[in-house]
Amino acid sequence: MMRTKAIWILILAMALLLTGCTPPHAYAQAESKRDVIVLESGHGAEHGQEVVTLKPAPTPEITPEPTLTPEVTSTPTPMTPSPAPEDAPIAPVNPPQIYDKDGGEKFVYLTFDDGPSKNTEAILEILTQKGVAATFFVIGDNAERYPDKVRAIAAQGSLVANHTQTHKTDEIYKSEEAFLEDINRGRETILSILGEGYPDDLMRFPYGSTNRRCREYRDGVKAAGYRFFDWNALNGDAESGASKRSAQDLYDELVKTVDVQAKKGRDIIILMHDTNSKGNTVTMLPDAIDYLFGLGYTFATLENVPMV
Numbered sequence: 001m002m003r004t005k006a007i008w009i010l011i012l013a014m015a016l017l018l019t020g021c022t023p024p025h026a027y028a029q030a031e032s033k034r035d036v037i038v039l040e041s042g043h044g045a046e047h048g049q050e051v052v053t054l055k056p057a058p059t060p061e062i063t064p065e066p067t068l069t070p071e072v073t074s075t076p077t078p079m080t081p082s083p084a085p086e087d088a089p090i091a092p093v094n095p096p097q098i099y100d101k102d103g104g105e106k107f108v109y110l111t112f113d114d115g116p117s118k119n120t121e122a123i124l125e126i127l128t129q130k131g132v133a134a135t136f137f138v139i140g141d142n143a144e145r146y147p148d149k150v151r152a153i154a155a156q157g158s159l160v161a162n163h164t165q166t167h168k169t170d171e172i173y174k175s176e177e178a179f180l181e182d183i184n185r186g187r188e189t190i191l192s193i194l195g196e197g198y199p200d201d202l203m204r205f206p207y208g209s210t211n212r213r214c215r216e217y218r219d220g221v222k223a224a225g226y227r228f229f230d231w232n233a234l235n236g237d238a239e240s241g242a243s244k245r246s247a248q249d250l251y252d253e254l255v256k257t258v259d260v261q262a263k264k265g266r267d268i269i270i271l272m273h274d275t276n277s278k279g280n281t282v283t284m285l286p287d288a289i290d291y292l293f294g295l296g297y298t299f300a301t302l303e304n305v306p307m308v
């Protein structure tokens with residue numbers, strides 16, 4: 001009897017042991033399975049919106065990557081040729097002769113060559129409206145034709161400077177003597193209109209002082225007591241094909257060449273022209289001046305700027 005009882009107890013104990021061990025184990029398995037299920041679909045069930053956002057997200061993320069790769073490869077391709085045309089207008093003109101060395105006030109010098117012309121008054125009117133002055137490198141022959149315009153330039157506060165008497169480069173670039181004679185005549189013409197004592201040492205070489213036809217005259221011109229300035233920006237109103245350029249084209253060219261110098265922290269001398277055919281220069285001038293003001297430049301004439 002006792003033995004039978006003991007057997008029953010043993011069986012019961014074993015049964016308890018079996019049921020006692022199995023359920024926790026089974027539960028643990030179920031729990032871990034649920035965990036997996038919860039992780040995979042729980043967000044879907046409880047935060048359906050998140051899944052909608054998250055699920056498509058990886059797909060486009062993968063898709064753009066191949067699109068980005070060609071973009072990255074294609075970007076440097078146009079970038080490489082673009083600095084060339086940007087520098088191109090600077091290369092033919094002369095290297096800048098003045099710099100914003102101390103990082104202080106930045107100066108811009110508007111210059112108008114080859115006048116006076118029928119556009120001179122319109123240019124002066126704009127300069128007055130904007131409260132700025134410019135430097136006019138006048139041709140002596142034109143100054144003699146329009147002495148009142150020369151006086152008007154000076155009266156506006158702009159500077160009249162010498163751009164030779166004749167601008168006939170085939171003749172004046174034959175020799176240094178011929179050139180000096182012509183710029184001396186140009187100086188006399190300006191003084192005859194504006195009076196002795198007017199600043200008379202500032203001149204500009206036709207086509208710039210580094211032009212191969214005249215660059216050897218530079219020392220002689222300096223020795224004769226002249227200061228000369230080229231330019232490091234321009235609106236392109238006298239470059240090849242200029243007659244086909246709109247006022248917008250000229251503005252864009254000015255902005256492009258100005259930006260090159262501005263990024264280098266340089267003062268800027270801008271070449272433009274005051275001739276009868278440069279109406280588009282007059283048209284773009286107000287916007288050009290506003291753009292330069294926007295860059296923080298102070299407008300000045302070249303009257304007291306030393307040659308470097």
Ligand SMILES: [Zn+2]
Pocket residue numbers: 113114163167206207
């Ligand atoms: Zn000229």
